[in-house]
Amino acid sequence: xxxxxxxxxxxxxxxxxxxxxxxxxxxxxxxxxxxxxxxxxxxxxxxxxxxxxxxxxxxxxxxxxxxxxxxxxxxxxxxxxxxxxxxxxxxxxxxxxxxxxxxxxxxxxxxxxxxxxxxxxxxxxxxxxxxxxxxxxxxxxxxxxxxxxxxxxxxxxxxxxxxxxxxxxxxxxxxxxxxxxxxxxxxxxxxxxxxxxxxxxxxxxxxxxxxxxxxxxxxxxxxxxxxxxxxxxxxxxxxxxxxxxxxxxxxxxxxxxxxxxxxxxxxxxxxxxxxxxxxxxxxxxxxxxxxxxxxxxxxxxxxxxxxxxxxxxxxxxxxxxxxxxxxxxxxxxxxxxxxxxxxxxxxxxxxxxxxxxxxxxxxxxxxxxxxxxxxxxxxxxxxxxxxxxxxx
Numbered sequence: 001x002x003x004x005x006x007x008x009x010x011x012x013x014x015x016x017x018x019x020x021x022x023x024x025x026x027x028x029x030x031x032x033x034x035x036x037x038x039x040x041x042x043x044x045x046x047x048x049x050x051x052x053x054x055x056x057x058x059x060x061x062x063x064x065x066x067x068x069x070x071x072x073x074x075x076x077x078x079x080x081x082x083x084x085x086x087x088x089x090x091x092x093x094x095x096x097x098x099x100x101x102x103x104x105x106x107x108x109x110x111x112x113x114x115x116x117x118x119x120x121x122x123x124x125x126x127x128x129x130x131x132x133x134x135x136x137x138x139x140x141x142x143x144x145x146x147x148x149x150x151x152x153x154x155x156x157x158x159x160x161x162x163x164x165x166x167x168x169x170x171x172x173x174x175x176x177x178x179x180x181x182x183x184x185x186x187x188x189x190x191x192x193x194x195x196x197x198x199x200x201x202x203x204x205x206x207x208x209x210x211x212x213x214x215x216x217x218x219x220x221x222x223x224x225x226x227x228x229x230x231x232x233x234x235x236x237x238x239x240x241x242x243x244x245x246x247x248x249x250x251x252x253x254x255x256x257x258x259x260x261x262x263x264x265x266x267x268x269x270x271x272x273x274x275x276x277x278x279x280x281x282x283x284x285x286x287x288x289x290x291x292x293x294x295x296x297x298x299x300x301x302x303x304x305x306x307x308x309x310x311x312x313x314x315x316x317x318x319x320x321x322x323x324x325x326x327x328x329x330x331x332x333x334x335x336x337x338x339x340x341x342x343x344x345x346x347x348x349x350x351x352x353x354x355x356x357x358x359x360x361x362x363x364x365x366x367x368x369x370x371x372x373x374x375x376x377x378x379x380x381x382x383x384x385x386x387x388x389x390x391x392x
Contacts, residue, residue: 004149013148017155021162022200024058027051028167029200029227030240036119037067040215041231044239052120056129056136057143058159064130065106068116072105073172074212075115077187083111084172087188091177098168166199175205182219183210183271184278184311194223201227210271211246219246248272251385258365258384263357265386270347273386277343277379278309281336284375289330308337335371342367 008016031051034040043051055061069083078085083105086094094101105111129136140159144152170192179190189209196203196217204217204225218225234240249269255262266273286308290301304326307319315323327334346360361383368380 002149004145004147004152006147008148013151013155016148017158020058020155021159023054024159024162025166025198025200025202026227026230027054027058028163029202030230031055032061032063032066033070033202034215034227034231036063037070038213039118040213040242040244042241042243043234047234047239052125052129053136056133057140058136059163060133060137061163062106062130062133063125064112064116064119064121067119068112068114069102069105071115072111074209077189077209078176084168086173086177091173094176095169095173098172099164102168167202171199171202171205175203179206181206183207183275184309184314185209185271186311186313188314191223194220196223196225196227200230201225207246213244214246215242216245249386250388251382252387253385255385255387258358258362260354260358261388262384262386263354263361265388266361266383267347267357268388269386273383274340274344276382277340280382281373281375281379282308282333282340285332285336285373289333292330293326294329308333332373335373336376339364339368339371339376 030041031043031048032055035043035048052063055063072081073083073085076082078087080088082088084094084098084101089101137160141153141156144156144159146152148155175190175192176188177190179192180194181190183206185206187209189206191206192203194204201217202208204219204223207217207219207223208214210219215231216225216228218228231240231242235242247265247268249265249272283305286305300322303319304322307315307323307326310319327337342364346357346364365380365383369377371377
């Protein structure tokens, strides 16, 4: 068996493989995704170019192509124009053939022109990285073989399939098909796990779709985004600068006047507001009313819980039918559900004057407080205390 310059125990080769593939994941999430596609942070030129070089040797991906395809995915999420939606193309196809879907879309010059703006277009990008991607892949093959011998070929092969499997398959596939959701976005994005480690924080995909321009993907205190940890570490040494983070509402305990600050806080934190309404109003009312439901609804507790908080455009026809029957049998649940709809309507006022927006919030709070439903009254009171919190 041919050996290379470096001889390791069996577990040493596994560690090397995991480290190399993790650097690739970091390059994708920090450079391609958060920096280039969404402009959520700036990277020092040294760091940026290191990632460009690393991706050239380990994936052969071209920055402009990746960025354009990803931006189109956000613009056309789960429509027929989405380059890799499991809801239109099937979960099996996206999971197993995600790389092929990427390559197919990369040939679409209209996609590159419309969505690929702002990506590197310097001499080395035009004349080496984008033009001769095979040279980078060949270089990494030779380096792996020289260092580790025949087993280096296996390490190289794992590197080659790491992004197609994890990014194209797991994130684009499972990340829009199965998992938990913190935010009821209009798409089907999910968080695959609360530990955003294996895929650099990309596992927290629902959080990302809720606030695409945020450099930080974790939202709950118990979620961990290792990509954000790396950003903080780079920032400590002046190698990265965060441009945007997801807005988070804060409350002032003694604030009872709904003013422009309140309105701005509510508008910028829409998904947080709706998530809190679901957990503080709808679900408590649902569990309070549960003993009074007909037996057929008691057997559908999980489905009904989901239907009550699900974005209306994403509700299944059967769940919609059950939900209507459920609401007809509970006045309290019907009231809080109707107030949820009216709360959503507040965002239709965002193009109106500041005075009109403030007045709409005041009217909603007064109506909520007049329902006699304690959890709804408490939520309206908390809404009055909303205030702005710096995004960074």
